[in-house]
Amino acid sequence: MAYSEFRALNEESLVEYIKATPALASKLGNGGDGDDLGDLKIKEVGDGNLNFVYIVVGSRGSLVIKQALPYVRCIGESWPMTKERAYFEATALKEEFHWCPAHVPEIYHFDRTMSLIGMRYLEPPHIILRKGLIAGTEYPLLAQHMSDFMSRTLFFTSLLYRSTTEHKRAIAEFCSNVEMCRLTEQVVFSDPYKISQFNRWTTPYLDADAEAVREDNDLKLEIAELKAKFCERAQALLHGDLHTGSVMVTSDSTQVIDPEFAFYGPMGFDIGAFLANLILAFFAQNGHSNGEDDRKEFKQYISQTIEDTWNLFEKKFVALWDEHKDGSGEAYLPGIYNNPEVLQLAQKKYMVDLFHDSLGFGAAKMIRRIVGVAHVEDFESISDPSKRAACEKKALDFAKLLLKNRRSFVRIGGVVTAMQQLEK
Amino acid sequence: MAYSEFRALNEESLVEYIKATPALASKLGNGGDGDDLGDLKIKEVGDGNLNFVYIVVGSRGSLVIKQALPYVRCIGESWPMTKERAYFEATALKEEFHWCPAHVPEIYHFDRTMSLIGMRYLEPPHIILRKGLIAGTEYPLLAQHMSDFMSRTLFFTSLLYRSTTEHKRAIAEFCSNVEMCRLTEQVVFSDPYKISQFNRWTTPYLDADAEAVREDNDLKLEIAELKAKFCERAQALLHGDLHTGSVMVTSDSTQVIDPEFAFYGPMGFDIGAFLANLILAFFAQNGHSNGEDDRKEFKQYISQTIEDTWNLFEKKFVALWDEHKDGSGEAYLPGIYNNPEVLQLAQKKYMVDLFHDSLGFGAAKMIRRIVGVAHVEDFESISDPSKRAACEKKALDFAKLLLKNRRSFVRIGGVVTAMQQLEK
Numbered sequence: 001m002a003y004s005e006f007r008a009l010n011e012e013s014l015v016e017y018i019k020a021t022p023a024l025a026s027k028l029g030n031g032g033d034g035d036d037l038g039d040l041k042i043k044e045v046g047d048g049n050l051n052f053v054y055i056v057v058g059s060r061g062s063l064v065i066k067q068a069l070p071y072v073r074c075i076g077e078s079w080p081m082t083k084e085r086a087y088f089e090a091t092a093l094k095e096e097f098h099w100c101p102a103h104v105p106e107i108y109h110f111d112r113t114m115s116l117i118g119m120r121y122l123e124p125p126h127i128i129l130r131k132g133l134i135a136g137t138e139y140p141l142l143a144q145h146m147s148d149f150m151s152r153t154l155f156f157t158s159l160l161y162r163s164t165t166e167h168k169r170a171i172a173e174f175c176s177n178v179e180m181c182r183l184t185e186q187v188v189f190s191d192p193y194k195i196s197q198f199n200r201w202t203t204p205y206l207d208a209d210a211e212a213v214r215e216d217n218d219l220k221l222e223i224a225e226l227k228a229k230f231c232e233r234a235q236a237l238l239h240g241d242l243h244t245g246s247v248m249v250t251s252d253s254t255q256v257i258d259p260e261f262a263f264y265g266p267m268g269f270d271i272g273a274f275l276a277n278l279i280l281a282f283f284a285q286n287g288h289s290n291g292e293d294d295r296k297e298f299k300q301y302i303s304q305t306i307e308d309t310w311n312l313f314e315k316k317f318v319a320l321w322d323e324h325k326d327g328s329g330e331a332y333l334p335g336i337y338n339n340p341e342v343l344q345l346a347q348k349k350y351m352v353d354l355f356h357d358s359l360g361f362g363a364a365k366m367i368r369r370i371v372g373v374a375h376v377e378d379f380e381s382i383s384d385p386s387k388r389a390a391c392e393k394k395a396l397d398f399a400k401l402l403l404k405n406r407r408s409f410v411r412i413g414g415v416v417t418a419m420q421q422l423e424k
Numbered sequence: 425m426a427y428s429e430f431r432a433l434n435e436e437s438l439v440e441y442i443k444a445t446p447a448l449a450s451k452l453g454n455g456g457d458g459d460d461l462g463d464l465k466i467k468e469v470g471d472g473n474l475n476f477v478y479i480v481v482g483s484r485g486s487l488v489i490k491q492a493l494p495y496v497r498c499i500g501e502s503w504p505m506t507k508e509r510a511y512f513e514a515t516a517l518k519e520e521f522h523w524c525p526a527h528v529p530e531i532y533h534f535d536r537t538m539s540l541i542g543m544r545y546l547e548p549p550h551i552i553l554r555k556g557l558i559a560g561t562e563y564p565l566l567a568q569h570m571s572d573f574m575s576r577t578l579f580f581t582s583l584l585y586r587s588t589t590e591h592k593r594a595i596a597e598f599c600s601n602v603e604m605c606r607l608t609e610q611v612v613f614s615d616p617y618k619i620s621q622f623n624r625w626t627t628p629y630l631d632a633d634a635e636a637v638r639e640d641n642d643l644k645l646e647i648a649e650l651k652a653k654f655c656e657r658a659q660a661l662l663h664g665d666l667h668t669g670s671v672m673v674t675s676d677s678t679q680v681i682d683p684e685f686a687f688y689g690p691m692g693f694d695i696g697a698f699l700a701n702l703i704l705a706f707f708a709q710n711g712h713s714n715g716e717d718d719r720k721e722f723k724q725y726i727s728q729t730i731e732d733t734w735n736l737f738e739k740k741f742v743a744l745w746d747e748h749k750d751g752s753g754e755a756y757l758p759g760i761y762n763n764p765e766v767l768q769l770a771q772k773k774y775m776v777d778l779f780h781d782s783l784g785f786g787a788a789k790m791i792r793r794i795v796g797v798a799h800v801e802d803f804e805s806i807s808d809p810s811k812r813a814a815c816e817k818k819a820l821d822f823a824k825l826l827l828k829n830r831r832s833f834v835r836i837g838g839v840v841t842a843m844q845q846l847e848k
Binding site: 165172173176178193221231235335 | 583588589591592593595596597599600602603605606609614617618619620641644645647648649651652655656657658659754755756757759760761762765766769770773774
């Protein structure tokens with residue numbers, strides 16, 4: 001079925017669409033002729049923010065259909081948002097799957113006119129990582145898997161691996177995902193630092209804290225530097241929204257989804273987003289502790305995961321660099337970085353800069369989740385507002401410290417120690 | 425005349441082309457009907473490196489025709505180079521003319537198929553600035569004019585003035601000028617730091633110096649950082665080749681030409697290129713001094729021009745920022761940078777970073793002119809090789825110092841003083 005123009009599907013028209021699309025039908029029934037697709041089970045599971053998401057189960061298999069609407073679903077047509085984001089999501093998913101198939105769901109079908117993606121259904125017990133962390137569930141392979149995903153997707157789409165010709169072509173393509181970038185610019189780098197109708201926080205407890213963010217010149221200088229990097233520096237293909245709500249997990253599987261904010265930007269924005277959301281989860285634990293579980297052990301798990309994620313990322317990233325140092329990447333030519341000493345020095349400098357970028361972007365992501373428009377369930381699910389505010393305040397204070405003093409940290413261990421001390 | 429495919433013109437076919445092109449014919453004769461174009465005077469004046477350049481004079485006016493060939497003219501078809509560079513040159517010239525008409529020649533006609541630009545002829549006594557500086561001619565308005573050109577073209581094409589939507593659209597377009605960027609990457613950021621068949625230097629005098637550049641780990645770390653900025657950071661529309669050979673001057677006119685390397689890159693690359701070529705001119709003066717003129721006074725003029733260029737640039741750039749701080753630029757929103765103190769702090773930080781970028785890129789441009797493929801006439805015209813090498817060595821030593829220690833300079837005055845001390 002080839003619609004000549006966009007139309008939002010419902011459960012009924014979706015069945016017709018699937019039957020007419022061999023790439024989808026063949027995943028669900030016998031041969032794709034539609035004959036055995038009579039009893040498809042369809043369930044809408046979108047979290048309600050942006051898109052429609054359907055789980056479709058047939059006699060022989062299952063899949064997920066995701067359709068972007070030309071506005072923000074939870075707000076309505078008054079907040080338009082390009083449905084072309086589905087194109088960039090599909091393009092990024094394919095690229096990420098290419099480099100890291102173990103941690104990215106496969107795409108079966110993409111229809112640009114319909115802004116519709118057909119992809120692997122991440123079957124139970126996959127759940128959103130954020131929900132797992134709120135429930136206090138440990139995922140022992142998380143750091144291992146996420147460092148795989150980040151090191152591979154970032155390295156292979158950077159100039160450490162690519163020629164500038166490939167790089168500029170890809171940059172140019174993703175420049176068109178500008179609407180999504182602008183949304184990030186607004187909600188991460190701008191609104192929290194000014195009066196905005198969209199900002200909210202746990203009032204009245206954090207009123208003074210929100211105001212302090214809006215009046216902190218040092219923060220404003222740091223956020224300007226990071227915003228410039230976000231807007232100007234095309235270092236690698238980013239997921240663009242790599243928080244714990246964009247990751248689905250089981251005890252042995254980790255799958256990264258939803259890269260509709262993908263673009264070429266500074267690597268630290270992805271790494272920082274993931275680390276920041278682990279840090280938010282850490283500071284939220286006191287709100288989830290109870291007589292049965294004081295969450296002390298789980299806080300230790302999160303701390304260790306933060307540390308492992310960065311350390312494993314760094315190790316794997318540098319290993320990829322070593323492996324491909326004589327390859328096609330044009331940033332560090334083998335004729336120049338031609339002895340182990342200079343290569344190691346170059347790698348050390350690169351990784352220190354990336355570490356500081358990651359801490360800075362991570363801090364910015366934390367701040368916006370506490371005094372900006374979009375909050376995280378880690379805190380939102382703490383029903384007692386004074387308890388929630390106490391958790392949020394510590395996270396906010398840590399984020400401010402990190403944003404201002406990130407260059408004084410040399411190892412992730414020091415960051416984790418500072419986090420634990422502030423939390424006590 | 426509309427050719428359906430590219431063909432290189434000669435003086436004869438150029439006349440036919442002009443007669444058939446009203447936008448050109450009307451600049452030269454009466455009404456563009458070709459009747460009064462019988463006695464066009466045509467002179468080929470290309471400097472021989474890349475393009476054919478014709479001066480065309482008619483009964484009522486004059487113009488210049490520049491045609492790009494699909495290879496490097498001085499080497500031949502064995503070094504292909506996209507003739508599409510003419511498209512980017514024309515696009516950049518129009519943009520620069522829009523923002524700074526006083527210092528950019530007007531374009532009358534562009535033919536993408538033919539890679540042909542028709543533009544204002546910069547009439548005598550306009551000469552190439554580099555030749556004027558070699559002759560020891562002072563241009564008292566040079567710093568004033570070049571700071572105008574750089575502050576206006578860089579400010580108005582940056583996120584200080586533009587929305588991210590406009591910015592990303594423009595970045596995407598200029599991503600296609602990648603072949604020219606790659607040439608810069610190779611000759612500025614790579615070849616001088618490795619063994620390359622293209623490198624040359626004044627041998628045997630500078631043999632050890634050229635080798636020292638290739639074995640200096642500190643230089644290699646600095647050049648990697650600058651190369652990354654060049655490849656990844658789309659801060660503003662750059663001229664891309666802003667040396668003293670891309671500027672034509674008289675005592676009261678300054679015209680910037682030849683932006684075929686234009687792309688969105690770090691501002692410091694343009695500013696540094698211009699300052700660096702003044703510094704090269706400074707170090708070359710001892711090779712041009714003689715009994716009649718010891719060039720002492722002229723060296724003082726160049727020193728003052730270097731200082732004035734940066735200081736005037738900074739002043740004008742910040743003034744544009746102040747003037748447009750409540751405008752459409754999205755980097756520093758008025759709601760955030762909402763008090764004079766924080767705006768001044770932000771501007772100071774921005775300008776210091778830009779100053780250090782400019783010094784770094786400038787140093788890189790100097791090094792490549794001494795041990796890389798393309799040298800400058802300032803030194804090449806010194807016929808005694810030992811004398812030339814002595815000048816070049818001082819310039820090279822200064823460039824290395826600048827590349828490694830640029831962050832220790834806070835004002836341009838300090839840079840000029842260090843330059844003068846090293847030259848003595």
